[in-house]
Amino acid sequence: MRKFMIAAGVAALMIPGAAFAQEGTAAGVAGGAATGAVLGGPVGAVVGGIAGGVVGTAIDPPPAEVRTYVQTAPAENVRIQSRVVVGETLPEAVEIRTVPRYEKYSYAYVNGERVIVEPRTRKVIQVID
Numbered sequence: 788m789r790k791f792m793i794a795a796g797v798a799a800l801m802i803p804g805a806a807f808a809q810e811g812t813a814a815g816v817a818g819g820a821a822t823g824a825v826l827g828g829p830v831g832a833v834v835g836g837i838a839g840g841v842v843g844t845a846i847d848p849p850p851a852e853v854r855t856y857v858q859t860a861p862a863e864n865v866r867i868q869s870r871v872v873v874g875e876t877l878p879e880a881v882e883i884r885t886v887p888r889y890e891k892y893s894y895a896y897v898n899g900e901r902v903i904v905e906p907r908t909r910k911v912i913q914v915i916d
């Protein structure tokens with residue numbers, strides 16, 4: 788039974804995340820639970836729901852207009868001790884600025900790198916090369 792539960796969990800995690808990410812967390816949980824239930828019954832529903840919820844919370848990649856704006860927008864370089872890494876939260880000392888017409892994205896210039904940030908959580912979405 789344990790092997791079956793593990794297999795169901797792995798199968799649920801292998802389902803393409805793009806479909807869940809488009810609908811957000813609620814749809815991700817529902818879709819993951821439904822798929823997990825088909826593959827593994829009640830236990831599969833729980834595993835699939837968790838996996839779908841995690842995938843559903845991922846923010847969409849920024850459009851080209853956002854990346855272009857961030858590359859050229861005025862910003863003062865701020866130095867911090869840690870490296871700038873996608874998924875990490877920027878310290879409160881770093882000023883983030885809103886991208887006009889795209890409220891769901893902000894940006895900062897940190898350690899010589901321009902970064903796109905999710906404004907609510909201050910998590911780095913993308914480092915611009």
